[in-house]
Amino acid sequence: MNKTISISRYNPEQDSQPQLQTYQVVSEHSTSVLDALLQVQQQDPSLSLRWSCRMAICGSCGVMINGIPKLGCKTFVRDYPEQLVISPLAHFAVEKDLIVDMSPFLQHLSAVKPYLINAEKSLQPHKQTPAQLAKYQQFANCINCGLCYSACPQFGLNPEFIGPAAITLAQRYNLDSRDQGKAVRMPQLNSKNGVWACTFVGFCSEVCPKKVDPAAAVNQGKVASASDFIISMFTP
Amino acid sequence: MPDPKSASTAYKPVMSRHWWLQHRYFQLYMLREATVLPLLFFIICLLYGLFSLSQGEVQWQSWLTFMATPWVVLLNLLAFSASLYHAKTFFELFPRVMPLAPAALMIVAQWLATFIVAAGLILLLGGWL
Numbered sequence: 001m002n003k004t005i006s007i008s009r010y011n012p013e014q015d016s017q018p019q020l021q022t023y024q025v026v027s028e029h030s031t032s033v034l035d036a037l038l039q040v041q042q043q044d045p046s047l048s049l050r051w052s053c054r055m056a057i058c059g060s061c062g063v064m065i066n067g068i069p070k071l072g073c074k075t076f077v078r079d080y081p082e083q084l085v086i087s088p089l090a091h092f093a094v095e096k097d098l099i100v101d102m103s104p105f106l107q108h109l110s111a112v113k114p115y116l117i118n119a120e121k122s123l124q125p126h127k128q129t130p131a132q133l134a135k136y137q138q139f140a141n142c143i144n145c146g147l148c149y150s151a152c153p154q155f156g157l158n159p160e161f162i163g164p165a166a167i168t169l170a171q172r173y174n175l176d177s178r179d180q181g182k183a184v185r186m187p188q189l190n191s192k193n194g195v196w197a198c199t200f201v202g203f204c205s206e207v208c209p210k211k212v213d214p215a216a217a218v219n220q221g222k223v224a225s226a227s228d229f230i231i232s233m234f235t236p
Numbered sequence: 237m238p239d240p241k242s243a244s245t246a247y248k249p250v251m252s253r254h255w256w257l258q259h260r261y262f263q264l265y266m267l268r269e270a271t272v273l274p275l276l277f278f279i280i281c282l283l284y285g286l287f288s289l290s291q292g293e294v295q296w297q298s299w300l301t302f303m304a305t306p307w308v309v310l311l312n313l314l315a316f317s318a319s320l321y322h323a324k325t326f327f328e329l330f331p332r333v334m335p336l337a338p339a340a341l342m343i344v345a346q347w348l349a350t351f352i353v354a355a356g357l358i359l360l361l362g363g364w365l
């Protein structure tokens with residue numbers, strides 16, 4: 001079946017702003033939006049986009065589909081019988097066509113020290129019970145696709161907001177029984193660009209392709225931040 | 237900070253002031269935030285009532301008449317439904333932030349608790365008056 005799709009094009013050497021261009025693609029039952037984009041790239045090799053795994057695990061194919069952030073490889077063309085408009089992820093600077101500059105996102109991620117911090121030098125493995133694993137496991141499923149940042153109006157309004165994925169990752173390590181780094185992560189979460197910049201719009205959790213529920217993590221972070229504050233009032 | 241190499245040529249999108257009209261999810265979010273407006277009206281009514289009570293019978297009667305005016309009743313009905321809507325969004329969020337029991341169970345428990353407390357208060361006040 002032939003299908004018309006619109007793609008946002010931007011060439012930094014010629015254009016002052018992105019413009020929609022329409023293309024014809026052949027869409028079958030199993031054609032993903034990423035497949036459609038790759039078909040277009042066959043017709044017009046100047047189209048730039050990011051992708052790698054085609055199976056919703058590398059997190060690189062995020063785009064706006066009719067204004068909603070989605071993974072191109074996890075979205076089917078058949079679900080858009082009317083119009084299908086593909087544009088680059090919102091709230092990020094557009095480098096070219098569908099490619100955005102993800103560096104603000106990556107900086108926020110690294111700011112929360114997303115790794116196990118543990119002073120113990122023992123060579124023994126750190127044991128963890130299934131119950132301890134369950135505490136953070138859901139938050140460990142993030143694939144860093146950045147869809148939640150494009151869904152977040154607070155990040156759009158204030159790019160300094162460390163955002164859903166970074167706070168989720170902080171929470172993921174803070175809840176890990178093997179980790180001792182909570183004290184060094186809390187200043188980031190407590191800051192004005194930390195958890196309190198979130199107004200619980202909740203759209204981040206709607207668009208998350210891995211059901212990580214970043215909005216829950218951010219609001220758990222608010223509870224942690226509040227108790228951190230109360231404890232600090234009573235300790236010299 | 238964006239990548240300095242690309243900073244000069246990249247297109248920086250600006251967020252429209254009407255971003256929240258973009259789709260239903262944002263509209264519902266704004267609706268939730270707007271529930272505060274009719275609730276504010278309700279609180280002012282209550283404070284005005286307390287003040288009237290302290291001013292003696294005549295003022296109290298005039299407050300009662302004021303509260304029975306159709307537009308006041310209408311606004312307060314709006315405040316009531318707004319608070320129910322806000323409660324619904326809050327009760328759905330709570331089990332995600334404090335996963336103490338299965339979410340569905342916690343939602344039902346919160347509504348039950350609300351109705352029991354509300355019914356208790358109505359009975360108590362009814363008996364007192």
Ligand code: FES
Pocket residue numbers: 051052053054055056057058059060061062071072073074
């Ligand atoms: S191509 Fe890897 S997530 Fe879509």
